[in-house]
Amino acid sequence: MTQISTINPATEETIATYDVMTSDVAFDKIEKCHKAFLAWRTKGHADRAPYLRKIAAALRDNADSLAMLMTEETGKLLRDGHTEVELCAQIFEYTAEHGPDILADEDRKHSGGEKRGMVTYPPIGVIYSIQPWNFPVYQPVRVLASNLMAGNGVILKHASICTGSGLMLHDICLKAGLPEGLFEVVIADHDTSDVMIEHKRVRGVTMTGSDGGGRHIGQVATKNLKKSVLELGSNDAYLVLEDADIELAVKTCVQGRLYNNGETCVSAKRFVVTEAVYDAFTSAFVEQMKAVQMGDPKDDDTQLGPLSSAEQFDTISEQVSKSIEGGANVLCGGSAPDRTGHYYPATVLANCQPGTPAYDDEIFGPVAAIIKAKDDADAMRIANDSRYGLGGGIFSKDEDKALQLARDHFDTGMVRINSFGAADPNMPFGGVKDSGFGREHGGFGMKEFVNAKAIYLP
Template sequence: MSTLTTTNPATGEPIETYPLMSKQEATAKLEAAHAAFLEWRLLSHADRAPYLTKIAQKLRDNADDLAALMTQETGKLLKDGKQEVEICAAIFDYTAKTGPDALADEERTHGQNGARGVVSYQPLGVIYSIQPWNFPLYQPVRVLAANLMTGNGCVLKHASICTGTGLRLRELCIEAGLPEDLFQVILIDHDISDNLIAHPLVRGVTLTGSDGAGRHVGAVAAKALKKTVLELGSNDAYLVLEDADIETAVKFSVMGRLYNNGETCVAAKRFIVADKVYDAFVSTFVDQMKAITMGDPTDENSQLGPLSSKDQFDTVKGQVDDSVAKGAKALCGGTAPDRTGAYYPATVLVDVAPGMPAYDDEIFGPVAAVIRAKDDQDAMRIANDSRYGLGGGIFCKDEDRALKLARDHFDTGMIRINSFGAADPNMPFGGVKDSGYGREHGGFGMKEFVNVKAIFLP
């Protein structure tokens, strides 16, 4: 029997070993979820809402243990894990509160005589959710909450390194009263996953991951005529314009690059700085990045923990080394410490140019790429010079001007002005270009996997 073993990236020590499921076992979980869906779909939205509220409370009641488990499996700072649990609870609460109105039937008219029409948002069935390791609780929760409210069932294939968190989430949902088979967690390899996507009982597929993974899953799903939502990687640009407040820009740039150990799809990654303020920004930014305390993620004094795994460490190290070999210069960091664990330091690269991983690709770790722009217009051009389009930011004292740039010119799904943040239940989340398609949060996620049914009355 094949197995997988989770490992603590801070110590290199194994945590737990789990058996992988066969195709037959995984299919049985899918069939059980579908059977549960057939009953769940008959509940009204208002009747589903209390289940979500109870799950939110279960998450809060177990916040310390959940945060500790996520830190153990992925190396995220313990305080970040506690914040993640609260975000997840807030998502369930938000979905329970807003779902019944967002998904209510709509009255329309049709025909020359204005006859009555009804638009109804009906559930589809079981949604297959493929999720990554960087936010072990949040990634599956944002899919689960929306689809439970819609009336769908859910089968989760979580990243192997955070298997324990995925299984614990299911346990807590059941403890909160959710029907036992409605939400399943399966431990399978990629080949079985592809087979599952094609199964007739899977009615939609959602994936968060790399653009490479998105291309593969999107293609497999398209061949089976399954709708997908793909939230993929990014290389988010944060613009520091000529009138930016440097103190504000540096504060949120450090936060935006190091949040969750830099392993965030909407992290600030490229810092595009107008020539007029370049020296002032870089000097202060490097000083603050140098001062970051890297250490044990369970220590409240640590500001930066290890990367999620040895593989992730090797990837980040290779991207930095390749960028430096092609002409980038590390003003701080850039060299891994001689210590146990997948630790990589806060790093600032300058002289970054096209053809380098730091310019072209996503570095999923605490590495900032600083790019000089001639002026504000050039900064906006460079920001959009990317195959990605998830998020971004603008530092600019003139908020009206920043709003116009964000709305009319920034080719991404999300833009932060003079701030940094990851996600909010009330605002849509998602991107364009190679960052994928579809939206979650803000009520949009609840309508991604529905049958928008038109009913014509005479």
């Protein structure tokens, strides 16, 4: 029987070993989830809400153990793990509070307003959720909470390196009173995952990961006429305009690049800086990046932990090397320390060129790419010169100007003005172009996998 092991990236020690499921075992879980869905869909939205609130309370009760396991499996800072658990609890509470109204039946008129009509949002069945390792609880929760409220069942296939976190989330939900089978976890390889998408009981597929992985999963889902929601990462540009508050921009951009060890899809990755403030921003930014304290992710003083795996370390190292070969200059970092663990230092690359990873691709680690722009208009052009479009940021003392640029010109799903943040339960989350399609949070995710049904009354 094939097995996988989870490994602590800070110590390189094995945490646990798990058996990979056969397709028959995975199919049994799908059938079990479908059976639970048939009962769950009969409950009203208001009747589902208390289950979600109990899960939120259970997450807070288990925050210490869950945060610790996430740190051991992925290397994220322990305090960031606690923040993640609290965000997940808030997502469940937001969904419980607002779901019944968002998904309520809507009265409509038809035939020129002479006849009555109604639009309802019934659930569709089992939703297959394929999630990455960088936020081991948040990633599955943002799918789980909205679909439980909608009335669907959920099957989670988590990234192998955080298998334990996915299983712990499952156990917490069960102990909180969620009906057995409604949320299941599979440990499956890619081939089994593909045939799961084809299974007749699976009605929708949602995935967060690379654009390459999204293309494959999206094609399998489309071939089988299954709706999909894909969140596929980005190389978000943060614009530092000519009138930016440089002190604020530097502090915020360092935070945005290093949050979650730089392994966040919607985070600052490319820093497009206008010529007028380039020297001031770059010197201060490099100074703060050099001062970042790298170390044990469990220590309170640590600002940067290890990358999540040896594979991730090798990928980052190769991307940096190729960017340097393509003309980029290393202003700090760029070479790993000789120590146990998959540690990579805070790194700044300048003079990043089109055709290199630092300019074109997503570097999923603590590596910042600085790109000089002639002026504000050129900065906006460079920001949009990307196949991605998840998030971005603008630094300007003129908030009205920044808002106009964000609304009318920034070709992304999310824009931060003079700030950084990853997600909010009340705001839609998702992107455009190669960053995928569909939305989660802000109520939008609750309607991604429902049947918007038109009912005509006489």
